[in-house]
Structure formats: C-alpha cells, structure tokens
Amino acid sequence: MTIAQKDMPAKAKNRRRLFFLIISRIVIITLLLGITIFIDIQKNAFTVPQITINYFYFIVAAFYLFSAIYALLFKFRIGLKSNVYLQIAVDIILISSLVLMFGDTQIDYSLLFTLIIIYSVIFLGRKGGMVVASISSLFYGLLLYFEFHKLMPFASFVKYEYNLSTGDILTNLVVRITSFHALAFLVSFIVEQERKTKFLLEEKESEFSQLDLLFRSIIESVHSGVMTVDLNNIIKTFNNAAEEITGFSRVKVQGLGIDKVFPEFLPFLMEEENNIKIKNRMEITIEGKGKGKINLGLLISPLKGKYENQIGNILVFQDITQIKQMERDLEKSRNMALIGEMAAGFAHEVRNPLAAITGSIELLKQGMEVEGTNKRLMEIVLRSKDQLETFVRDFLMLARPVSALREAVDLNEIVKETIEHIKLNKDWTNKIKIVKSLSDTAKVFANKQQIRQIIDNLALNAIQSMEDGGVLTIETAFPVLDDNEKYAEIKISDTGCGIREDNLNKIFEPFFTDKEKGTGLGLSIVNHMVEGYNGKIQIESMIGKGTTCKVWLPVDRDEMI
Helix, strand or coil: CCHHHHHHHHHHHHHHHHHHHHHHHHHHHHHHHHHHHHHHHCHHHHCCCHHHHHHHHHHHHHHHHHHHHHHHHHHCCCCHHHHHHHHHHHHHHHHHHHHHHHCCCCCCHHHHHHHHHHHHHHHHHHHHHHHHHHHHHHHHHHHHHHHHCCCCCCHHHCCCCCCCCHHHHHHHHHHHHHHHHHHHHHHHHHHHHHHHHHHHHHHHHHHHHHHHHHHHHHHHHCCCEEEEEECCCEEEEECHHHHHHHCCCHHHHCCCEHHHHCHHHHHHHHHHHCCCCCCCCEEEEEEECCCEEEEEEEEEEEEECCCCCEEEEEEEEEECHHHHHHHHHHHHHHHHHHHHHHHHHHHHHHHHHHHHHHHHHHHHHHHCCCCHHHHHHHHHHHHHHHHHHHHHHHHHHHHCCCCCCCEEEEHHHHHHHHHHHHCCCCCCCCCEEEEEECCCCCEEEECHHHHHHHHHHHHHHHHHCCCCCEEEEEEEECCECCCCCEEEEEEEEECCCCCCHHHCCCCCCCCCCCCCCCCCCHHHHHHHHHHHCCCEEEEEEECCCEEEEEEEEECCHHHHC
16 A cells, blocks of 8 residues: 555545534534624623624624635645644634633633644644644733733723732633643543554454455365355355356355255254264255256355354355266276176177077978977077077177277268168057258268167167157257367157156166166167267157157267277
C-alpha cells in the first residue's frame, strides 16, 4: 500500500470531522439565536438592555456568516487545514468579544475557549492544541487586564457592582491557563490513544484479511472439494473444486440445508452428531447436477471454534468416478484373462471330441437311410452339434485379442450383406420392416470380419426382440464427438420389447442374458471388439419402446493400430 493510499482514509476522516464541526457550530448558534429572540420578546421581564440584545444578534449573524464561508470552502475542497485555522482564529475572536462584553464575573463565556481547544487538538494534534491553549490564555489575560483597569469598551452593557482585586485576577488567570493547557494535554492523550487503537485495529484487520485471503487461496487452490456445514447442517462454504466436481454453483447452495442439495451426505453427518465412530474415508455416490451419478471419496472432520467447541463439520471429497471405472475395467480384464485360459482348455477338450462326433455322424448318414424317429433324432444331434460349435467359436472369439490385421472397409457394403444374411435367420419374420440411412462417406480402417460380426450381433439382437414385428433401423454416419475426434458411427435401433433399466449395467457381462435362448456372449463380443478399436458403445432402451445401440469406431488409422 502506498503512502497516498494510507493518507486517503485519514483525509476522508478529517473531512467528516470538519463537516461535523461546521454542523455543530450552526446548531449551537441556532440555539443561541433562539435564546436571544426569547429574551428580546421578554426583555421587560429580564431587564436586559436593547443594546445587549442587538449585540447578541450581531454575534450570531457573524457566526452564521463565517459558517457559510466554512461550508463553501468545505464544498469546493479548498484547503482543509486552512479551513480549520480560519475557524479557530474566528472563534477565538468572537468568543473574546463575548467575554469582553460581559466580563469574567457575569456570564462566563470564557468557558467556550475549551471547545476551541478540544477541536483544535482533534485536527492539529497535541502541539496544535497547546498553541491554541496558549493563544486562548493570552486573549483571556488581556481581557482580565481590561476588566481590572475598567477599560471595558462595552461597560455600559452591564453594571459592575464589584471590584476585582489583584488576587482575583491572578487566581482566574492561573486557573484558566492551567485548565486550558491541561485540557489540551488530556484531549491530545485521548486522541493519541484513539489513533493508536485504530491503527492497531486496522493492522489487525489487515493481518486478518491477509490470513483470510491466504485461507481462501489455499481452499480454492486444492483439487479436492471442500464444504463446511454448521451444526444445523446448513452449507456455509463451498470451494471451486466442489463446484467442478458436483456441478452445483456455490451461490445457489450456500445457505441451504445439506439435505436439500446432497441428501446422500446426511446419514454420515447424523452418525457424526451421534458420536458414532465412522471410517476415516468413505465412498459415496451422489447425483451431480447435469453429471449423473458421481462416485466420491469422502472425509468428514469436526469444525471447531475458538474454545475448541464444535461449531460444524468439514466435508472433504474427491471425484473417484474414473478410479472406480478403472477398478471395474481391471476386474473385467482379470475375468477376461481367466476366460481366455478357460477357453484355451475348453477348446482343446471340446473341439476334438466334437470333431470325432461330427465325423461319426456324417459316416452314419452315408451308410444308412434314416427315416421317422431316427431321422428326427439325427437332426436333433446335428442341430445340437452346430449350436455347440457356435458356442465354442463365440467363446474363443471373446477370449482372443482383437485382430490387428485391418484394411479399408466399406460400412455400407457390410450393412447390406448383414441385411441379406439376417433375412435367412430362423428368427426373421416378414412383419419386420428394415429402414436404412447410410452415409455417403463409408470407409473405415478395420477388420472386415470383425465389423461384420459387430453389425450382425446387434442386428440379430434387434430382430430377436421383435417377435411380433416392428421396425429395424440401421444408420451409418461420421460425427465428431466431444473429444474433437472423428468417428465412424453404426447405429442400430428396434421397436421391440426393450431392456429393463436394472439390466443395462449387466448386458456386456459374459453369459448374461434375459432371453430364453442364447448364450449371453453376443453383446460381450461386440463390446470386446469395440474396446479393441479404442471405440465407444452406448445402449439406450425403454421397456415396450425399443432399444438403440450406437457404436463409434475411430476413423484415424493411428488410433486403431
């Protein structure tokens, strides 16, 4: 802070004091004018000479005139100190004239000098107050000299029925000089103490402001969300990280009960209030504003006041949604590794006997005419064999890594081939209508067989969900997603039975299915392949309305290798 900036509050304070001084003088003068008017009206009762009343009018008018001058100087900000000096000088002269008129033993107007000394100390400090006290003492001494030697120019205003002795004069002079200077010293001491107190207060306020700024800087700089609540669970503070994590604005949440914004936190706070020991760190899921469900790592600590009494709670939390997703992905990878090991053994143990069974059945068919029940049983064996081969193939496909052998593939061509293929499927019905919306740009760098497998599995799931018919929509597009990357989009929609909401999180798990027939590997294989391409998959569904599946595969060749 510069010297000029430090002086600004002092100047503003002196201007306020000067304004108050001018107003106070006008109030006192107005009161004096009222008394004078009253005496003028009742002058017969008070036996006051008219010349005295006229002199009072003159003094009052002089005070009003100079007060107007002070006000103009104040308004136009002309010399703050000059204004104070002028007021002190004029007040001394006008009060001296009152004392000169009435003397020291009638109405003691010399006491008004004390008012001048008081405000001179306030504006000019101890030295200035002492100088004004000395000047006031000098004027008072001169007035006593005039009165002692009967040199009062206004002696006709009042009647002196007494004679002042030398002792009276010296006593009055010593008392006044002592009282004037003592008053100046005492007032200056009080003013100095007030200034020191205000300086210390301002210093403490500055230190507090710096500490508060440091505290806020620390709180706002950390990447963890920090929220404080009082004992009534009213939110008091909410930092930037808390806004970013939850999506809620601090302006809107501060002052609200935590149960209205984050009801998920309330049970833990109730445990804290009931002195139930809770874990140092908890995991909790909340509903963010526009962000869906958010996984948080939460720590609750008591907020203590000056005397170590609890005045609330501090809640510190971090967004661990990505960490939880990584944990799920890791668990999934472990499961897939286990499935891979199982698949290798399973393929070895099943395929060899299956090949022997298949060869034996083919030889039996060639050497005999199968009719009736035997023919039907033979067909069941062959159909079961095909289903088992399909299961083994899908199981191995799920366990194997996604092939790195890729080429430029025409999505539209694969879509047309898939439509022809699914019409030959036993689940196809003529009640299903197919709608295509294909992009002009259709090339994507991928493995043709894998893309065919993705589209075929999704289309097969769609027609199996429409046993009573419906509309199958297949679309291709090349949008730019939120990560500013271009993707090839495959969108397959149906108007079938839909998927229950509680099953949407399980549909990519191996062997999970809500169909009477099926292995539950179709969507797992699709998800496995999409992840192998660093792509994305999204499924939206409503019971009775249908399902929409979107697959996004990166177009950039480097991202797919």
